[in-house]
Amino acid sequence: MSQNIEFPPVENGLDYLESAIGYLQGSPSPHDLKYAVLHLQAAAEVLLKVRLMREHWSLVFRSPDKANLVDFKSGDFQSIGLEEALTRLKGIATVDLPVGARESLKALAKERNKLQHFGLVTQRIAIESIAGKVLDALLCFINEHLRPGADQDELDAFDRIQDIIRDEMKRITALVKARWERINPELDHLAEYVITCPGCLQLALLHDGSRAHCRFCDRIWEDMDDLAVEYAGSVLHLSWYEVQAGAEPPVRACPDCGHETLLADVLVRDDPTNSNWLCLNCGMKTKENDIRPCTSCSELMHHDEDSVICSSCWEAVISRD
Numbered sequence: 001m002s003q004n005i006e007f008p009p010v011e012n013g014l015d016y017l018e019s020a021i022g023y024l025q026g027s028p029s030p031h032d033l034k035y036a037v038l039h040l041q042a043a044a045e046v047l048l049k050v051r052l053m054r055e056h057w058s059l060v061f062r063s064p065d066k067a068n069l070v071d072f073k074s075g076d077f078q079s080i081g082l083e084e085a086l087t088r089l090k091g092i093a094t095v096d097l098p099v100g101a102r103e104s105l106k107a108l109a110k111e112r113n114k115l116q117h118f119g120l121v122t123q124r125i126a127i128e129s130i131a132g133k134v135l136d137a138l139l140c141f142i143n144e145h146l147r148p149g150a151d152q153d154e155l156d157a158f159d160r161i162q163d164i165i166r167d168e169m170k171r172i173t174a175l176v177k178a179r180w181e182r183i184n185p186e187l188d189h190l191a192e193y194v195i196t197c198p199g200c201l202q203l204a205l206l207h208d209g210s211r212a213h214c215r216f217c218d219r220i221w222e223d224m225d226d227l228a229v230e231y232a233g234s235v236l237h238l239s240w241y242e243v244q245a246g247a248e249p250p251v252r253a254c255p256d257c258g259h260e261t262l263l264a265d266v267l268v269r270d271d272p273t274n275s276n277w278l279c280l281n282c283g284m285k286t287k288e289n290d291i292r293p294c295t296s297c298s299e300l301m302h303h304d305e306d307s308v309i310c311s312s313c314w315e316a317v318i319s320r321d
Contacts, residue, residue, distance in 0.1 A: 009053065010146070010154050013046035014161045017138065021168045024131055033127050040134055041082075041112040044105055047138060048085040048147055051145050055093045060085075074293055082109050095145055104133035107201050110234060126200035126217035132172035139165050183215040187269060192285075194269035195278065198227070198234035203269050209283050224280040226253065228261040231280075236265055255291070255301045255310070257282035262300065264288065 016039045025034035050057040056068035062078040071077040080088070086102060089095040097105075101305060107130050142158055150158065187194050190206055197205040197214035204216035212221040221227040232238045232250030239250060252261040259281035266278040270286065277291045277300075278284070292303045294310035301310040 009046060010157065011051045013043050013050060014157055016040070016043035016046060017161055020131070020162060021135075021164055024128060024168060025171070028124065028128075033124060036131060037108065037111050037115055037127060041108055042133055043084060044108065044134060045082050047081070047141065047146065048082070048089060050094060051095060051141075051252070052085060052088055054149065059088055059092060074170075082106070093165060097141065100133070101137035101140065103201065104130060104137050106236070106237070118252075123200075123217040123219065126219070128172050129176050129200055129202065129216070132169055132176065135165050135169050135172070139169070179216060187215060191270035193283075195266055196235050198230040201235065203267065203272065207280060207283075209281055212280070223262050225259070228263055228280050231266075232264060236263070252300050254282060254284055255281035255299070256284045258265060264291075281296050 009242055020036045020040035020043055023032040023039065028036065030272055049060045056074050058064040060079050060083075061067040061072070062080055068077070082105060084105065086097065086105070089097070111130065111193070113126065139162060142162060147155065147158055187204060187206070193206055193208065194203060195205050196203050197217060197219065199214060199219040200217035202214070202216040205212055205214045207224075207227070209224065210222075212224070212227050213219075221230075230252045236250065248264075250263075251260050251263070252262040253260050257279060259279065260280045261281040262277060262284075264277055265275040265288075266285075267274075268278070275288055277286050277288065286302070290303050291300050293299065294301050294308075296309045296313040299310055299312070307314055
């Protein structure tokens with residue numbers, strides 16, 4: 001006799017979550033880490049949508065105006081992804097996750113997307129570090145936004161999964177702590193050259209203008225142009241697609257060396273509370289107010305220059321006279 005397979009949303013999300021934690025435990029192989037990422041990402045999306053569905057079931061449809069209850073009950077519809085779920089939670093359900101939680105969820109989504117297209121290339125410690133942050137975010141999300149209003153069966157399930165999450169977080173925290181104890185002395189010694197790694201999002205990327213090496217996840221960049229673009233996307237959440245909508249380019253030309261490797265809002269280990277302009281090619285670093293656009297061509301220039309136009313535009317003016 002056939003038996004229907006049924007996973008209600010909460011049960012489905014927690015099943016993915018428990019599976020992800022199972023893959024992380026022990027000494028996970030690349031295969032284990034792959035499925036840990038995939039299942040943790042699935043768990044996060046499902047649990048965020050559970051909260052949206054409490055507002056209204058149509059909110060998980062890509063086009064709510066075309067939502068159909070029959071399609072919803074059968075699961076035959078195009079659903080939203082993580083980014084849209086976060087947007088609707090904030091805008092409609094007034095559930096605004098902390099910045100750290102949103103960033104960790106987005107970092108996990110990037111790892112999941114890379115897995116889909118390129119396979120696993122990230123170091124184990126980076127995956128586990130991101131997973132630890134996501135587990136912490138989900139632990140808080142379950143407690144603050146899913147437990148209120150849950151029935152007794154759901155509450156029992158939440159109790160069990162929260163105990164599992166806490167145990168796994170203790171293991172990951174110990175692993176991350178041990179890593180930091182090994183690398184902190186070197187990073188403290190070279191703190192002025194250390195920025196956030198776009199791979200693992202730890203403040204542990206040591207750069208020298210020709211090469212960058214994350215001491216936390218061991219990832220290496222030989223091309224500073226590639227690093228600048230990846231930093232803008234992963235750390236600053238900027239992309240070239242947004243430029244078409246009027247946003248500033250995520251990477252700019254450096255007024256010192258001319259390379260398009262200049263980034264804004266960069267935090268450096270020796271001054272982690274103030275953002276800087278930083279060129280990954282020549283190493284030029286200056287405070288946010290020390291750079292301004294040329295009034296003629298809009299390229300960036302140092303604020304302390306006497307002219308309101310850059311040297312290139314000034315030379316063009318002189319050559320016309």
